Amino acid sequence: MQGFGFPVVATSANQSGEPLCITGSQVLERLGSVVDAVLDHDRPIARSLDDSITRILQTPHGDRVQVLRHGRGYAPSTIMIPGVSQSSRSIRSTAKPPILAVGAHLKNAIALSDGQRLILSQYIGDLDTPATVDRLQTTINDLLHLYRVIPG
Numbered sequence: 001m002q003g004f005g006f007p008v009v010a011t012s013a014n015q016s017g018e019p020l021c022i023t024g025s026q027v028l029e030r031l032g033s034v035v036d037a038v039l040d041h042d043r044p045i046a047r048s049l050d051d052s053i054t055r056i057l058q059t060p061h062g063d064r065v066q067v068l069r070h071g072r073g074y075a076p077s078t079i080m081i082p083g084v085s086q087s088s089r090s091i092r093s094t095a096k097p098p099i100l101a102v103g104a105h106l107k108n109a110i111a112l113s114d115g116q117r118l119i120l121s122q123y124i125g126d127l128d129t130p131a132t133v134d135r136l137q138t139t140i141n142d143l144l145h146l147y148r149v150i151p152g
Contacts, residue, residue: 010039012050017128019135020048047142048135049075049122070109075122076143084116100140100151108132110139114149 013021013031021027024040052071057064067074081096101111103124110121121143124136144150 013038017126018131019125020050022048047122047139050125069123070120071122075120076146077120079118079120081113081115081117098149098151100144100149102136102140108136110136110143112143112147112149112151114147119143119147 013027015030018030021030022045024038027035027038027040050069050071052067052074053069054065054067054074057066067077070077084096096113096115098115099111099113101113103109105128106126108124108127110124112119112121121139124139125132127133127136
């Protein structure tokens with residue numbers, strides 16, 4: 001493969017503190033003054049997800065992956081709620097009420113419970129900009145629709 005003859009930097013297409021751009025037009029609108037070129041495609045991106053951050057923990061029982069930031073490949077993730085019966089006949093009697101929880105201003109993420117499991121969203125980010133607050137609301141709507149949950 002022929003090189004360019006100069007360094008090429010490919011990024012996730014966002015300003016620091018802003019959510020990822022998911023269309024070529026968003027890149028040009030939000031980053032047009034700082035990019036020389038845009039590599040785009042015709043496959044639409046349904047949800048913007050940052051890269052996950054993980055580390056390998058060495059334990060006496062072998063290596064284990066610890067997820068530090070839920071993102072691509074790990075989100076949404078689910079955790080079963082201890083003590084809640086998973087059989088279809090007893091779900092109503094042991095399930096907890098649906099709950100939606102959101103993080104604080106910094107390092108925001110979402111947790112949604114459908115009564116049987118806890119669903120963790122991807123990392124949203126700091127809520128410093130209107131674009132990130134919009135991303136938070138879009139992610140909430142997506143999770144509620146995807147998991148068919150109506151919190152009380």
